[in-house]
Amino acid sequence: MEPVESNSFVATDLSVSRRAFLKRTVGVLSGLVSAALAIPLIGTVIGPSFRAKRAKWVQVGDIGSLALGQPVNLKFPFKTEDAYLRETVIHNVWVIKHSSTEVTVYSPICPHLGCHYDWHPTQSEFICPCHGSVYAIDGKVLGGPAPRPLDTLPTRLEKEELFVEWEMFKVGIPEKIPE
C-alpha cells in the first residue's frame, strides 16, 4: 500500500523531488555545520605551533671584576615563559671581556647538536664533551663535527653591568638561524 506522505510544512505534489529536496537540504546543512566547526577545531590544534620564540634581554651581571681576555662562565636567573608557566631557571653564558666597554658573549649551546661545552684554560680551547667539537677563543671551529662557529649573542653595557639578548639558534646547520 502506498503510504500517504504528509508533512504540511513542505507540501508538494512531486513526492520524488520532495524527498530529494529534503535529503539535499540535510546534506548541505550538515556539511556547513561541520565545516563551521572544523575551522575552530583545526585552529586550536595548530595553536601555538608555529609561533616564533621572542628574544629577551636579560641582566647577566657586573663585569667590573673580570680579567681581560679570559672566557668566564656567568650564571644568571632567567624567567622562562612556557605557555602559561613562569619559572625562574639559571642560564649561563660565556663572557670574554676585552675592555670595560667591549665584550664578546657566546651562547653556551654547541651549534652541533645542543650540548653545553666547556672552556679548557690549559689548552686555551672550548671543547664540547658530547662529540668532541673544539673551538678557539674567537669561536672558530678548530676540530670536530661542529657546522659553524660559536653563536655570539647581542650585548649591551650599562656602565659595568652586562645585558645580553638571550636567543636560541637551530643546531646542526651551517647557518645561524633563530629557533
Next chain:
Amino acid sequence: MPSGIVHWINERWPLNTVIRWSLDEEMPGGAGFAYVFGSSVLLIFLLQVVTGVWQLLYFVPTVDRGYDSLNYMRTEIPFGWLIHGLHYWGASAMIVLVGLHLSQAFIWGAYKHPRQLTWLIGVAQLLITLALGFTGPVLSWDERGYWEVEVGSGFAGLVPYLGSIARRLLQGGASLGQMTLSRFFFLHIAVLPGILIALIALHLVAFRHSGISGPWNEAKRKRIGYFWPDQVFLDALVITSIFVILAGLAAYIRAPFSGPLDLMQTFYVPKPEWYFLFLYQSLKAFPGRLEPVGTIGIPLIVILLLIFLPFIDRSPERNPIRRPVAMICYLIFVTWVITMAITGHFSKPGANVAATKAAAVVEPQTIPLSPVGPSSQISESSKRGAQLLNSLGCIGCHRVNGTGGVIGPELSPDVVRGKSPQWLTIQIRDPKAHYPNSIMPSFSSLSDGQINDIVDFLLTLAQGKQVPSGRAVAGPTLAPSPMPPSGPARVKVLGPQAPPGPASYIIGNVDLGEYLFKQNCEQCHGIEGKDKVQNPGSADGRVPPLNPIDPTLSDKEAQTFVNKIDPYIQHGSIPAGPNPVLHMLPFGDSKSLTQQMIANVEAYVLHLNGANRAQLVHPGMKPHLFFWLVVIVFGCAFGGFWVWKGRAR
C-alpha cells in the same frame, strides 16, 4: 567505484542493515517539530564531547595550573575562545533541550505502557546531565567553580547517616583541594560521559523498539511520515539554528572570568549555575535544622516521582486535556522552577541588610567617631583629628574603630594606650625615629595644630572600650592578611625596577578588583583612580592618577600593560621630590594583598583605562567576524533552499 567498496563492506559488515535500522522508521502522524528535541539533545551532547575533548589539548587539571591553562587557551590560542564558548553555552543549551524533551515526552504521555523503560532510562540520562553540569564548572578552579563544589559537598554532608562519608568521598579528603579537582575531572571527562553514552544507546534501542508515541488523536495517526528524510530534515533545521545561536553567544557573551581562587577574600558572592538556581532559592525556605529537608529531601522526592511516574499513572489515556491532574502537576513544577530561578538570580544574599546595602554601594571608608560616649563629650579637636585621619589617608593603612587597611597596626585602644602625646607626635612626624625600617610616611609638613588634633583623637580612642573589629557599618572589611603580627611592616620599598610578580600573569576579575581598589587604593589615588589627592613634598605635589594612567605605563597589549604596573604594586615606589609624605606601598612584598588580589586590582585598573585584562591576544578570527560569517553562510543556504523549494512545485 564507491558502490564497489560499499558492496565489499556489506559482505563483511552489516552496513546497510545498520543504516536501514537508523533511518527507516515509520512515524504515525508524520514528522513534526515536537519531536526534534531528542535529536537536538544528542547532537548538542556530541558537540560537548568534541569541544570538551579538544580542550584537553590545553587544560591541565591541577589546582596551581588549572585556571592559568584554561585562560591561556581562552586568550592565546586561536579559536580557543570559541571552543570554550561553545562548550560553556552548549552546556546550558543541553539542559534546556533536555527539559524540553522531557516536557514533550510527559505531555504526549510517552512514559506510559509500553514505553516505561525508555522513560526510566531517560530519567537516568537527566540526572547524569545535571551531574555533568555540576562537575564541569569546578574544573576551572576559579572563584565560581570552587565555591560551587564547596557548597555542593556541603549538601552531600547533609545526607542523613551517610553524609560525612559522602562528603569525604566527593572532596577526596578532609577539605577541598587537588584530590577534589582530580576526581571531578575524572567524573566529568570520563565516567559521566561514558555512562551517558551507554544510556543513550539503550534509550535509542528502547525507543525504536516501541516506535514514537505519536498523536493521541486516532484520526491524525493515519498519516504516515518517515524519520528519513522528513524528521531528519526538521532536526537539521533546528540544530543548525541552535548552532548559529551558540556561535553568537560564544562570540558576544564570553564566559565570565570570575577571578582566581583566593581563600583569603570574603567578598565574592557565590551563586550556582542558572540551572541550579531554583534549588538555591528554594533552600532558603529551610533554615537551620530543616536544611536537609530542602537539600536532600525535596530533590529526592522529585526524582522518585519522576522514576515512579509510569507506575503511578497507569491510565492509557494520552490526550493532555483528559489528564488534568498530570498537566496541573507539570505546570506547578515548571512554575516553581522558573519562579525560584528568577528570584534566585536577582537575590542579594547577606547576613544582614546593612552588609548587603554596603556591598551594593561601597563608599570610601570614613571612621565613625569613637563610641566612648555621646558625641557631645568628644572635644572639637578630637573630631577634627578624626576627619584628618580620613582626609590624610591614614586609614588607608591603619584600622580605626573597625574601619581601614591592614598594612600598619590597628589603632585600637590597647595599642594607643600608654603612649604619651610626645611619643605620638614624634611617631607621626618621623616614624623612623621609633622604627628605622618603617614604611610609614613621615607627615613632617603637618602643622602643630593638625598634629594636636590627631593626637587628641588618638588619646580619646585610648580611653574608649575596646571596639571589636568586625563588619563595620561603613562596609565589609578586608579579611586579615598574613601580616607580621605587630609593628609597622619592615618591608623595604624595592621600587618599580624590580621585576613583576606572579600576579602579572593571572587574569583577575574586574568587579573584585573594583572592591579591592576602593578598600586599598582610593585613599591615595582618588575615586576611580581619578586623582586629586595631594602629596606634599613630592615633585609634582600630588599622587599620580590611574585613570587615565601615565601613557608610558599603558599599552594596547594587556600583558605588557600589566607587566609595567605590576612592579609598583608588588614592590612599592617612592616618588621624586624632597620629602614626599605619601609613597606607594609594597603591597606584594609586604603580603598585605595576596597575588590573586593584586591580579584583580590590575584587571580593574586596566578596565579603568579602557583595556581588557582578558584580552583576546590570538583570537584566530575576531569573534564578531566569525559570527557574521556563520550568519551569512547559513542565511544564504536557507535562502537558497527557500528559492529551490519554490521552484520545485
